[in-house]
Amino acid sequence: xxxxxxxxxxxxxxxxxxxxxxTKGARSVLEWxxxxxxxxxxxxxxxxxxxxxxxxxxxxxxxxxxxxxFLDTGLHxxxxxxxxxxxEERFPTLRIERKQPNLxxxxxxxxxxxxxxKREPNQCCNIRKVIPLRETLAGKHAxxxxxxxxxxxxxxxxxxxxxxxxxxxxxxxxxxxxxxxDVWSYIKKKGLPYNILHDHHYPSIGCFPCTQxxxxxxxxxxxxxxxxxxxxxxxHDR
Numbered sequence: 540x541x542x543x544x545x546x547x548x549x550x551x552x553x554x555x556x557x558x559x560x561x562t563k564g565a566r567s568v569l570e571w572x573x574x575x576x577x578x579x580x581x582x583x584x585x586x587x588x589x590x591x592x593x594x595x596x597x598x599x600x601x602x603x604x605x606x607x608x609f610l611d612t613g614l615h616x617x618x619x620x621x622x623x624x625x626x627e628e629r630f631p632t633l634r635i636e637r638k639q640p641n642l643x644x645x646x647x648x649x650x651x652x653x654x655x656x657k658r659e660p661n662q663c664c665n666i667r668k669v670i671p672l673r674e675t676l677a678g679k680h681a682x683x684x685x686x687x688x689x690x691x692x693x694x695x696x697x698x699x700x701x702x703x704x705x706x707x708x709x710x711x712x713x714x715x716x717x718x719x720x721d722v723w724s725y726i727k728k729k730g731l732p733y734n735i736l737h738d739h740h741y742p743s744i745g746c747f748p749c750t751q752x753x754x755x756x757x758x759x760x761x762x763x764x765x766x767x768x769x770x771x772x773x774x775h776d777r
Contacts, residue, residue, distance in 0.1 A: 565713035590685035
């Protein structure tokens with residue numbers, strides 16, 4: 540039975556989860572999510588980065604045929620597509636969709652000019668990520684995201700259960716209390732496949748024109764849209 544989340548109770552539900560267990564509350568949050576929403580009413584929007592690999596493993600423990608969507612912009616690194624293939628082999632019962640934008644890269648270039656990501660990255664992200672996710676979430680009541688509080692100041696106040704005004708939905712973030720070390724300890728312990736770009740100083744991996752390796756700054760978002768004030772693709776903006 541679908542849970543109705545209102546302004547009055549969404550944060551109360553979020554505060555009800557304990558996070559002093561082995562998964563820092565993530566497993567309990569996922570169990571609640573798939574108990575509260577039928578399979579066709581909830582989807583995990585996955586980047587297939589390190590956090591995503593942890594979430595996918597936890598999700599398949601709770602719901603082996605869960606819906607997962609990858610926003611396939613057509614601009615991802617080959618290594619990203621490779622890890623998706625490996626995850627599909629490891630967890631064949633998961634229903635992974637590679638959601639593409641309505642405009643191909645050629646059509647986008649014809650309409651907006653070439654290399655839109657250089658001139659107007661927000662518009663490019665809107666076309667290739669925000670609109671496809673909005674289409675995916677149509678008819679859904681909730682979606683899962685791998686946000687962690689440690690990642691950036693913008694994400695520092697993320698709760699387990701969030702009222703998502705942008706998509707008029709409930710955004711569930713099971714990993715908010717996980718550190719970068721927690722993520723990698725889990726991946727190594729479980730022997731999970733992961734994007735090998737992480738071994739080459741790419742903590743956060745998006746589209747290849749807008750992602751660079753980082754130094755030892757400790758900012759996991761530093762390599763995204765380097766040299767600009769942009770730090771988010773628009774999926775998590777309020």
